[in-house]
Amino acid sequence: MTQPAGTMPEATDIAYGRHRAFHNVIRSEFAKFFTIRSTYWMLLAAIVFNVGLAAALAIFIPGALSTQDMAAVDPTRLSLGGLHLSQIVFGVLGVLIITSEYGTGAIRTTLAAIPQRRRVLAAKAIVFATTTLILGISSSFAAFLAFQAFLPSDGLRTTLADPGVLRAVFGGGLYVTVLGLLGLGLGATIRSSAGAIAALLGLLFVPPLLTGLLPPTWQTTIRPYVPMEAGSQIFIAVNNDPNGLDPWVGFGVLTLYAATALTIGFVLIRHRDA
Numbered sequence: 599m600t601q602p603a604g605t606m607p608e609a610t611d612i613a614y615g616r617h618r619a620f621h622n623v624i625r626s627e628f629a630k631f632f633t634i635r636s637t638y639w640m641l642l643a644a645i646v647f648n649v650g651l652a653a654a655l656a657i658f659i660p661g662a663l664s665t666q667d668m669a670a671v672d673p674t675r676l677s678l679g680g681l682h683l684s685q686i687v688f689g690v691l692g693v694l695i696i697t698s699e700y701g702t703g704a705i706r707t708t709l710a711a712i713p714q715r716r717r718v719l720a721a722k723a724i725v726f727a728t729t730t731l732i733l734g735i736s737s738s739f740a741a742f743l744a745f746q747a748f749l750p751s752d753g754l755r756t757t758l759a760d761p762g763v764l765r766a767v768f769g770g771g772l773y774v775t776v777l778g779l780l781g782l783g784l785g786a787t788i789r790s791s792a793g794a795i796a797a798l799l800g801l802l803f804v805p806p807l808l809t810g811l812l813p814p815t816w817q818t819t820i821r822p823y824v825p826m827e828a829g830s831q832i833f834i835a836v837n838n839d840p841n842g843l844d845p846w847v848g849f850g851v852l853t854l855y856a857a858t859a860l861t862i863g864f865v866l867i868r869h870r871d872a
Contacts, residue, residue: 623712623721631695631725640691641729644684644774645737651680652741656748663753673754674766674836677745678738681770681833685826688730688774689798692781695726696863697791715867719786723779723860730778735771738833742767762836765845769832772849776856777802777829783859786867801855802826822848825855 631637655676663671696719699705712718742758749755758764781798788794805824809817821827822843829852831845842848 620717620721623717624724627718627721627725631722631729634698636694637691640687641733644687644733645740647683647687648678648680648737648741648770649744651683652677652745653748655679656745656754657750660750660754668753671754672834672836673745673756674742674760674763675834676754677742678766678770678833680741681738681774681830684737685774685777685802686799688734688778689781689802690795691730692726692778693785693794693798694791695722696782696785697789697794700789701791716864719860719864719867723782726782727775727779730775731771733771734774735768738767738770741770760836766833766836769845769849773829773832773852776849776853780825780852780856780859783856783861783863786863787859823851825852828852 659676660668699708708718709715742763746755756763758767780801781794784797784801785791785794788797802825806821806827809821809824812820818841822841828843828848831842831848835842835845843851
């Protein structure tokens with residue numbers, strides 16, 4: 599059976615047209631993301647938290663530590679202490695990239711112009727993940743270098759060549775990116791800024807508190823798998839924590855949480871009214 603003339607060029611043209619259409623959706627979402635003033639303020643806050651706190655810890659912490667404490671402390675974990683604050687910023691920003699349009703009603707215009715709803719959510723995820731990954735990794739490295747630069751002595755000094763350090767610093771950027779995508783998935787599912795932010799913060803901070811009330815054997819079984827405990831192993835555990843998951847396994851668990859939230863969002867966005 600022969601191929602009808604013109605079939606392959608037509609298929610190629612259709613594929614190219616879809617590619618161009620999706621490229622235009624990404625450009626549109628990129629423009630929307632960076633025309634909102636709050637985006638810049640939140641990204642700036644994340645950088646200040648990461649780098650500023652690292653410099654402050656380098657200045658004030660060494661003088662408060664005894665010789666025994668200096669030997670026990672993990673300097674890389676200290677330098678990345680700002681991630682505990684900036685994770686909230688990235689998570690909230692992930693929520694707002696989708697819920698802000700539902701709050702203003704602009705989502706109706708977006709979906710009217712682009713009926714393929716999943717394409718809109720995919721474009722938002724790509725724009726957010728790309729931005730956060732670049733900024734998260736850059737600010738993690740900047741925090742590490744700022745900590746080293748402001749140390750008054752060599753007692754806590756370390757380098758990226760030391761075991762586990764490069765993975766921890768690079769992993770800090772990966773962590774906030776996936777955490778932000780978890781926020782995006784919750785935002786797409788709940789569609790309310792307040793509700794999705796409350797769900798995100800609850801998912802991060804409530805399980806560690808609740809597992810602390812459990813018997814010790816239950817804590818060691820359950821706690822390593824709650825989102826923040828699992829994901830943060832990628833940047834807080836230069837030496838593997840005996841009570842936690844392997845850093846990359848823990849990061850995989852957090853990724854699974856984010857993938858689940860995004861999958862639910864992709865399913866619901868197609869079947870619900872805007």
